[in-house]
Amino acid sequence: MAKNLKATQEDKCNGCELCTLESQRQLKKVGLEESLIRIFKGESENSYQVEIDPRVSVLDIEKIKSICPKEVFEITEND
Amino acid sequence: MIDTKAKKILSIDLSRKQSETKSFADLNTFIGGIGLGLKLYETYKEENPLIFSIGPLNGYFPFVSKTCVLVNNDGVIEDIYIGGGLSLRMRFAGIDALVIYGRSEGETVLEIQNSQVNFLPLQEKINDLGLPGKKSILTFENDKIILDGYFTTPEDFLEQNLKERKVGGIVITGTEIFKPENFLEYEKIYNEILSRSEEMSVERGNYPSCSNCPMGCGKSKVGEIGGNVLIHSLVGCQFADKIYTDIGIVFSCLNVLGYEYTHEDIENLPGLIEKTLKNLS
Numbered sequence: 102m103a104k105n106l107k108a109t110q111e112d113k114c115n116g117c118e119l120c121t122l123e124s125q126r127q128l129k130k131v132g133l134e135e136s137l138i139r140i141f142k143g144e145s146e147n148s149y150q151v152e153i154d155p156r157v158s159v160l161d162i163e164k165i166k167s168i169c170p171k172e173v174f175e176i177t178e179n180d
Numbered sequence: 181m182i183d184t185k186a187k188k189i190l191s192i193d194l195s196r197k198q199s200e201t202k203s204f205a206d207l208n209t210f211i212g213g214i215g216l217g218l219k220l221y222e223t224y225k226e227e228n229p230l231i232f233s234i235g236p237l238n239g240y241f242p243f244v245s246k247t248c249v250l251v252n253n254d255g256v257i258e259d260i261y262i263g264g265g266l267s268l269r270m271r272f273a274g275i276d277a278l279v280i281y282g283r284s285e286g287e288t289v290l291e292i293q294n295s296q297v298n299f300l301p302l303q304e305k306i307n308d309l310g311l312p313g314k315k316s317i318l319t320f321e322n323d324k325i326i327l328d329g330y331f332t333t334p335e336d337f338l339e340q341n342l343k344e345r346k347v348g349g350i351v352i353t354g355t356e357i358f359k360p361e362n363f364l365e366y367e368k369i370y371n372e373i374l375s376r377s378e379e380m381s382v383e384r385g386n387y388p389s390c391s392n393c394p395m396g397c398g399k400s401k402v403g404e405i406g407g408n409v410l411i412h413s414l415v416g417c418q419f420a421d422k423i424y425t426d427i428g429i430v431f432s433c434l435n436v437l438g439y440e441y442t443h444e445d446i447e448n449l450p451g452l453i454e455k456t457l458k459n460l461s
Contacts, residue, residue, distance in 0.1 A: 115396040116328070117389035118265065119242075119374075121313075126367055131240060132272045132357035139313035142329050147388055152313070168374075170384070170394035 102178040106162040108151035113171040116140055116149045123168045127160045138165070182358050184236075184438040187216060187276040191224070192290065192297055194345055195282030199297035201275070210456075211441070212236050212276060213248040213415035214259050215449055218456045220279055221250050221257060225460065227281035228252055230341050232270065235414040237433050239271025240358075240366075242374045243420035245390035246404065248412060253337045257460065259412065260338065263390040263400035264331035267415065269316040272354025284346040293353040302348035310351040319349035330388045334405045366436045373423060373433075382419035393417065409450050 108114070121138045125131060133139075137157040141150040151173060157165070166174040186203040187210075193199070210216040212235030220231050231250040238244050246261040247270065270278065273294045280290075287302035291309045300309070306319050318327050325332055325339050333339070342348075360366040374394070382397040389396040399419065407418050408425065416424040423429060427446065434441050 115387065115389040115394075116265075116391075117394050117396070118268070118391045119394055122392060126363075126370070129363050130357045130359055131366075132354070133268075133314040134272070134355045134357050136313070141312055146330050147386075149388075168394075170389075170396065 104158060104162060105155070105177050105179060106153055106157050106165060107175050107177055108153060108173050109175040110171070110173045111151050112148070114140065114149040114151055114173045115171055116142070117170065119168045119170070120151075120165050120174070123165050124157060124160055127164070182360065182437055184440065187212075188274060189220065189277050189279060190273075190275045190292070190295055190297070191279040191281070193282045194280065194284045194288065194299075194347065197284075197299045199295075201295040207276075209445060209448070210452060211413040211445070211449060212238075213246075213413040214250075214409065215413040215453055216277055217248050217250040217259070218257070218453055218460070220277055222456050222459055224279055224281060230280040230338075230345070231277060232266070232280075233277035233415070234267045234270050235416075236437065236439055237414050237416070237430075238267040239392070240360075240437060241370060241433055242377075242392050242394070243380065243423060244414055244416045245393050246412075246415045246417055248415045249333070249338055251337045251341045253335075253340070258335070258337045259406065260333050260335070261404040261407075261412065261415065261418075262327055262331055262333055263403055263417070264316060264328040264388075265391040266316040266318065266327055266352065268391040269314070269352045269354040272314070272356050272358075273352055274354070274356045278352075280345065280347070283344065287346050287348045289349040289351065290347060291351045294355060306349045306351065310353040311355065314355055315351055315353040317349065317351050328388075331390075331401055331403065333403050360437055362436055369429075369432050369436055373429065376423055379422045380417075380419050381422065390417070395419075409453060410446065413449060
């Protein structure tokens, strides 16, 4: 079964971008360009949006999930 | 590629609406942040500059998330430190410092992408400028500077300075990618530092975090003013002082990125800064 990373608790995101930077490190790069996870500032002062490229599933998504300090992510399984 | 031999400076002349990027090898001994900023202040002294500077570890390691701002406040050079994502964007824009001088004719927004600068008239839709997910926005809200919609500065020095220059906002986007040569070692050190978050002298919170910091503390909103020379040259968070005053850690970080700083460079830094300050006074 394929595993997917989902931001099920997006409202808890604090914008630290550790997930973005971790996904980039797994691709052996440091930077924000062509990142498979992007964090956008939301409308209100404390809100953020998490955009996940489905191709992130080829990475170590358990590690990405665990690096998030706010437990924003869940890993789901598809048949 | 990481340029470990020189500092890349983007200078912006508001009066002429011109910008220039130059690399200076002789600035390397000033490391970054307050050290680099003061030396640049000395270089551009006649222009009464406003300087944003970062250090060699910004963008690469956790808890090194601040940006040093040097601003003239009635003849006194103030050093303030803003959190948020600005230092990360400056790193990925490939610039170590931003030097702004002169005064715009009309209210202006600076849109910066890597080394490119657009001088735009002040507009309401500043949030639409720059590239999503890769930008930081510094703008005014009720006469106070707001970075990334949340972070601000201690005192009002930066606000006054930008108003005098007729700069209504700065949007900076960084799209460069860096690949430390020994990537496995880089990742190892990164993870080691991140695992030391309990050594941070600040409580975890539910507030917006600076980029590359998991803490979400309530202290980062207003930034910092003054403090430890090494921390502020790197430009780390003052609450990460237990980590980044550990010289072994600092050298591990610098070395894995390819910097060839020596213990003497670190030891000489306070003296260099003192000498620069004397020259300025």
